[in-house]
Amino acid sequence: MTSEGARRVQSGSPWEESFGFARAVAAGDRVLVGGTTPFKGTVLYGEGDPYEQTRVAFGNALEALKEFGLGIESVIRTRMYLSHVRDVDEAGRAHKELFDSVRPVSTLLVVEGFVDPRILVEVELEAFRGA
Numbered sequence: 001m002t003s004e005g006a007r008r009v010q011s012g013s014p015w016e017e018s019f020g021f022a023r024a025v026a027a028g029d030r031v032l033v034g035g036t037t038p039f040k041g042t043v044l045y046g047e048g049d050p051y052e053q054t055r056v057a058f059g060n061a062l063e064a065l066k067e068f069g070l071g072i073e074s075v076i077r078t079r080m081y082l083s084h085v086r087d088v089d090e091a092g093r094a095h096k097e098l099f100d101s102v103r104p105v106s107t108l109l110v111v112e113g114f115v116d117p118r119i120l121v122e123v124e125l126e127a128f129r130g131a
Contacts, residue, residue, distance in 0.1 A: 009067040011036075011060065024064040029130035031068050035081070035122045036061040037114070044118050050087035053121040054080065054094035061125045070127050075099065077126035078106045084120065085110045091121055 008022035024033040038045045038056035046052025062072060078099065080091050088108065095106065104126075114122060 007068070009064050011064060024061075024067065026068050026129070029128055031065060031070060031074070031125075031127040031129055033061045033064045033125040033127070035124055036064070037116075037119050037122050039116075039119075044116070046120075047118050048120075049090075050082065050084075050120045051090040051094050053119070054091040054123070055098070057121050057123045058094070058098055058125075061123055065125065065127055068127075068129060070129055072098065072102055074127040074129060075102055075104045075125055076128045077124075078104050079124040080106070080108045081111050081114075081122045082108065082120065083111060083113050087120055 006025050006027040008026075009024045011023035021034060023036070024031055036057050038053040038060070040056070040060065045056040058078075062075075065071065065074065078095065080095065082088065082091055088110075091108070099106075
């Protein structure tokens with residue numbers, strides 16, 4: 001499918017405008033939700049708390065899926081990026097609470113850091129909207 005057939009959703013993040021990207025893109029039977037942080041507008045939720053940041057970031061990503069009429073049951077892949085290995089268990093606990101019944105494939109990476117040093121977690125989703 002060409003990019004002309006793709007549908008895009010913006011979340012209002014200031015980085016979407018300044019960097020030129022969409023929060024989510026639907027193309028064919030897939031919906032991709034790009035790197036999503038625990039910010040809502042200009043407010044960071046769960047500062048210092050990797051569990052809460054993971055829950056909020058995935059909540060923000062799932063909100064983008066709603067724009068395509070999809071819910072958590074459509075999620076087939078998740079990615080979690082953490083700035084500290086010490087936060088693996090807390091991020092994993094939040095992921096399990098959200099996705100245990102869905103069981104998407106998942107990747108977890110520890111990275112050097114994020115654009116805002118208060119961010120501990122950034123997430124991505126991939127969903128399937130086929131029959």
